[in-house]
Amino acid sequence: MVGKRIEGVEIFDPLLVKKPGGGAFVRGLLRKRIVALGRRGKFLLLFLNSGRVWAAHLRMTGRMLFGSEGRPEPGKAVRAILTLSGGSHLWFWDTRRFGEWYLVGKPEEVPRIRGMGPEPLEISREEFVQRVRQRNRQLKALLLDQTFLGGLGNIYVCEALYRAGIHPKRKADSLSLCNIKVLYDHIQAVLKEAIQAGGSSVRSYRRSDGSEGRFALKLRVYGRDGKRCPRCGHRIKRIEVSGRGTFYCPGCQRSPNLRGSQ
């Protein structure tokens, strides 16, 4: 996509573009060239030669798809189609229609990016330790909080806590220094492995060419309730933590400070 010019913009769902309104978004994209791609937390960033930035959030079911063969079928879930120079297309598929697009001067003009915590792959171990120690929330809730760290979601939080052997309801400020360091290392390891595998296509996620990521096969607890833990043989449980389905192994992820209270 980098280097291509945006020659056509068709928005089929008026709820997609959050900012700016009134046709300014389409005008801001038309005849501009995509000069670089980036990401901040869960926002995709497309930098244009006008100096402006197109920020896209996929939310639950968004797929940003790119193809060079023919125009995509404008089906029910296709919320927008862009025609790029050379005849390729970029389109946004999103059944639940939660995805959001913005066009701004700088990424920080998107409120959630401005308030976002550090990138989990950029924060230092020391800073991570400090930040965790300042909080007394349940770890699952804390790691999902984008103002704490930008980019972690439900799958990778479940997997990182499992690998670190920490119960999702454990309070952040109850962790030992060693616990926090182990957690940091596993967060990084899970993310790197998942990126390497092209992501987790558990349900709707697809790569930009429409193919599935392979990391769903490597998940050890997420979506595996009732199955045996590969490490200790206990059955994986599904509970609710901070309103999200949460998978963990009762054998590997014990929580001393919660014993008897759950």
Place this chain on the structure above:
DNA sequence: GACAACCTGACC
């Protein structure tokens, strides 16, 4: 911290 809301489809 709990819960409804935003939406739609898949699966039991």
Place this chain on the structure above:
DNA sequence: GGTCAGGTTGTC
């Protein structure tokens, strides 16, 4: 028919 979903906000 009920439940659930790689997410986030707003309200109580």
